[in-house]
Amino acid sequence: MRESRLWFWHILSAVVILVLLGLHMGTMHLSELLHMAGIGSGEPVDSSQVFRRSQQAVYMITYILLLGTGLFHGLYGLRSIFFELSLSRSLEKLIGGVIAIAGIALFLYGSYVAVIVFQINGV
Numbered sequence: 001m002r003e004s005r006l007w008f009w010h011i012l013s014a015v016v017i018l019v020l021l022g023l024h025m026g027t028m029h030l031s032e033l034l035h036m037a038g039i040g041s042g043e044p045v046d047s048s049q050v051f052r053r054s055q056q057a058v059y060m061i062t063y064i065l066l067l068g069t070g071l072f073h074g075l076y077g078l079r080s081i082f083f084e085l086s087l088s089r090s091l092e093k094l095i096g097g098v099i100a101i102a103g104i105a106l107f108l109y110g111s112y113v114a115v116i117v118f119q120i121n122g123v
């Protein structure tokens with residue numbers, strides 16, 4: 001039951017990543033096209049552009065969402081790969097615990113950065 005619920009979240013997270021990463025890649029790689037259409041500067045990784053985006057609530061929220069779904073999807077997938085190796089139950093538990101702690105730590109750190117940069121004024 002727990003495994004099928006986690007698997008459901010794995011698939012759902014893939015759908016969220018598909019949308020948000022599509023937008024993220026579009027922002028990072030198609031800005032030259034947008035620039036030609038008169039939108040943006042055409043320099044998406046210029047620090048002024050990075051801060052301009054990061055200080056808008058909608059970006060901060062979607063960064064945290066992409067961070068959370070990306071970490072969950074990637075780490076749950078990694079856990080599934082380990083679990084296919086027919087390891088002992090105790091080793092599976094250990095691997096699951098380490099992956100969960102790593103995921104939570106990375107999520108807290110990444111979210112903290114997104115919130116701090118959002119709060120900085122006038123960079």
Ligand code: HEM
Pocket residue numbers: 007010011014015017018021070073074075076077078080081
């Ligand atoms: C467009 C975005 C993505 C889509 C649509 C997608 C979709 C999927 C699907 C359908 C599965 C198979 C789930 C299953 O049947 O159990 C899967 C597995 C997996 N995904 Fe993704 N994924 C995406 C992005 C990513 C990213 C960015 C990562 C890395 C951070 C990742 C890492 C994995 C891993 C490690 C597995 C497990 C592979 C295995 O069990 O052999 N995926 N993904």
Ligand code: HEM
Pocket residue numbers: 021024028044045049050051053054063064066067068070109110111113114
């Ligand atoms: C060449 C490809 C990529 C480039 C150039 C890029 C660039 C950037 C930049 C400049 C930022 C800072 C925020 C902003 O300026 O909007 C950012 C944030 C972020 N990117 Fe990417 N990125 C790339 C690929 C990816 C991929 C493949 C993923 C996930 C699978 C990803 C996930 C994220 C997340 C979650 C954040 C927010 C992190 C946080 O605030 O803690 N990026 N990216």
